[in-house]
Amino acid sequence: MSNVDLMNLIQGNIHALKPYHVENIDCDVKLHANENPFPPSEELLETFTASIRNFQLNRYPDPDSKKLKDSIAKRLNTDTSRLVIGNGSDEIILLLLQVFCSEGDSIIFPDPTFAMYAIIAKGLGVKPVNIPLNDHWDFDADELLKVAEHNKSRIIFLSYPNNPTGNCFSENQVRKVVENFSGIVVVDEAYYDFARKSFVGEINKHNNLVVLRSLSKIGLAGLRVGFGVADPLIIDQINKVRLPYNSNTVSQTLAEYLITHFDPVQKQIDSILDERVRLMGELEKMDSLTVFPSDSNFFLFRTEQSADKIFRYLIDNGILIRNLSSHPRLNNCLRITVGTRGENDQFLSKMADYAQIGNP
Ligand SMILES: Cc1ncc(COP(=O)(O)O)c(C=O)c1O
Known part of the structure; x- marks a missing residue:
């Protein structure tokens, strides 16, 4: 049996590091990781199935x-x-x-x-x-x-x-x-x-x-x-x-x-961009939120209320976004990835509910 002092062997730079925390809470609506909300096109999946034997x-x-x-x-x-x-x-x-x-x-x-x-x-x-x-x-x-x-x-x-x-x-x-x-x-x-x-x-x-x-x-x-x-x-x-x-x-x-074969992906990108405009527009109508401009498939917004509480409330309702509040410049800031129209609607509806009930 060995009982080596492993901590002593670990390189100093690594000692000082904390593991990169990837939020992986099990929610149905995942709008936290800037992924494409759409599955691969049928053509891509067909190519995949067809090539499995040839790999x-x-x-x-x-x-x-x-x-x-x-x-x-x-x-x-x-x-x-x-x-x-x-x-x-x-x-x-x-x-x-x-x-x-x-x-x-x-x-x-x-x-x-x-x-x-x-x-x-x-x-x-x-x-x-x-x-x-x-x-x-x-x-x-x-x-x-x-x-x-x-x-x-x-x-x-x-x-x-x-x-x-x-x-x-x-x-x-x-x-x-x-x-x-x-x-x-x-x-x-x-x-x-x-x-x-x-x-x-x-x-x-x-x-x-x-x-x-x-x-x-x-x-x-x-x-x-x-x-x-x-x-x-x-x-x-x-x-x-x-x-x-x-x-x-x-x-x-x-x-x-x-x-x-970029066309199907381009269609998905175009639809994400359309949804971004809609989602940002709807969010901008809500009181006490500042929505920051975006050139991406996600955007940042600041809340006057506690972002931690909104973040938790959304998780409790099956929606995961990204809470950036712990960064000193991003106090009460949340980041949302643009999802499918249905996912975005679920998010908007829960944000509206939250505004109704105030600070639960
Ligand atoms: C700015 C930026 N660069 C690079 C990456 C890493 O992307 P990849 O999945 O290709 O490693 C990310 C992922 O979130 C990102 O936001």
Whole structure:
């Protein structure tokens, strides 16, 4: 029998971390994770069933994800040498940190933003630095560049649109950062399909620019597929630390199908965008709520009442959204992913009930 002092073996950076808490409360209406509320199209499911027999599941997947990369290169009008596939785009965040940061270095981002930048950095002993977003959830490029320089930050992360605030930062401020920073600028376009604003077209001009995309928000969250677009030199370095089989056969095949048969997904995206307008409009009519503008498939709103209580009330009624109240800048803020029309109606009806009964 062994009784090793395991706590003593654990690396200091990991000791200090708390596990990333993913809210997974069992609710019928899940509007908390910015997923696509619609199931995959019939065509995609048929392809899946038809290909099951052809998947060589006893063989390793293609380590270069060649077919998938070909389809992305074609769609983005770029070259496969500028692409890397990740097991979700958050894997690429990790790989970028491994390539560009040593323990003790820093990365920087405007705050509030996607929590994983800081979490992944801390796990590697890299210091996350942030500058506060202004009241329009935007930032000033000069200020960001100044703090980045002061901290000798290696990477700037810009979530574009920004999760959880929902908006795209000012294009000219992002461009100024890309043009003037002497480190890496990651423009994280996980929500691109809803914003349709992108810096991908500028990859050829800036060798320090990395654009991240994800298929998680448009229907394949369960398959974990994300990709990065960057200068081939950056891609080559990422490939040195990337595990060879990070993307599995099923994910590669279905992601390629989705990208080459985009019409059904586009219809889903269009309907989510229509619903976003309706949902935000209905919520804006309610008293004591501030709804923030959105370029995404989710949006943020602030309540004058206790957001914790509304959050709990919704859970008790089978609806899960995201409570962001614990962030100092997001006091009484909640984030909701746009669902199907029926799901959104359920949410609106429970919000109206809550307003009726006041503070239960
Ligand atoms: C801004 C942002 N970037 C990246 C991700 C990670 O997405 P993926 O599922 O591709 O890892 C998310 C997921 O919520 C996100 O909000």
